[in-house]
Amino acid sequence: MKLTDHDVLLVIDVQNDFLPGGALAVPEGDAVIAPINRLAARLPHVILTQDWHPPGHASFHATHPGKAPFDTTDLHYGAQVLWPEHCVQGTRGAALAAELRTERAELVIRKGYHPGIDSYSAFMEADRRTRTGLTGYLTERGLTRLFLAGLATDFCVLWSALDARAAGFEVIVVEDAVRGIDLDGSLAGAWEAMERAGVGRVASDALA
Numbered sequence: 001m002k003l004t005d006h007d008v009l010l011v012i013d014v015q016n017d018f019l020p021g022g023a024l025a026v027p028e029g030d031a032v033i034a035p036i037n038r039l040a041a042r043l044p045h046v047i048l049t050q051d052w053h054p055p056g057h058a059s060f061h062a063t064h065p066g067k068a069p070f071d072t073t074d075l076h077y078g079a080q081v082l083w084p085e086h087c088v089q090g091t092r093g094a095a096l097a098a099e100l101r102t103e104r105a106e107l108v109i110r111k112g113y114h115p116g117i118d119s120y121s122a123f124m125e126a127d128r129r130t131r132t133g134l135t136g137y138l139t140e141r142g143l144t145r146l147f148l149a150g151l152a153t154d155f156c157v158l159w160s161a162l163d164a165r166a167a168g169f170e171v172i173v174v175e176d177a178v179r180g181i182d183l184d185g186s187l188a189g190a191w192e193a194m195e196r197a198g199v200g201r202v203a204s205d206a207l208a
């Protein structure tokens with residue numbers, strides 16, 4: 001696949017808490033690092049995201065007495081999965097993976113820092129109103145085609161891909177550079193939803 005200067009690698013949430021041994025470990029989450037590092041050396045532009053929650057965040061089960069991890073609850077904007085406490089601002093768990101090659105990243109965009117709103121998407125928070133600013137950044141820089149990689153396929157990658165499509169970007173998921181959590185079939189559902197939305201798929205080898 002031929003790349004142009006309008007292409008960007010968007011690396012979603014490759015943080016310690018999503019890796020094996022982390023607070024919200026994604027199965028084989030560490031397997032994304034090697035392909036991402038190869039792509040980060042190759043794509044003309046690289047942007048990273050970082051899940052970045054304050055202590056007591058509304059998406060943590062412990063914030064809601066009587067709730068267990070992976071229960072759901074209703075927040076002011078709708079249904080919310082309740083997660084183990086993860087990616088707390090400034091902690092080791094919130095840090096980007098040490099093995100991730102970050103030196104070519106032009107932007108690190110943080111999300112999920114409003115105490116009462118979760119944000120799976122790199123573009124828009126879960127209230128579906130609060131914007132992160134990423135659409136404006138990409139647009140100002142003329143970056144029109146997004147290659148998505150990272151964690152987790154069925155949450156932050158999925159929502160970022162759908163919002164990017166809705167904003168008019170071309171979106172291609174690098175299928176060997178993502179891994180999912182898979183709650184109740186969410187991983188298969190995520191691939192279906194992305195296909196319906198016109199999200200493409202590519203193997204990292206095709207870009208190497």
Ligand code: VGL
Nearest residue numbers: 013051083151152155156
């Ligand atoms: C994520 C659940 C909670 C993700 C972030 O990065 O996919 N999932 N926070």
Ligand code: ZN
Nearest residue numbers: 051059087112
């Ligand atoms: Zn989170």
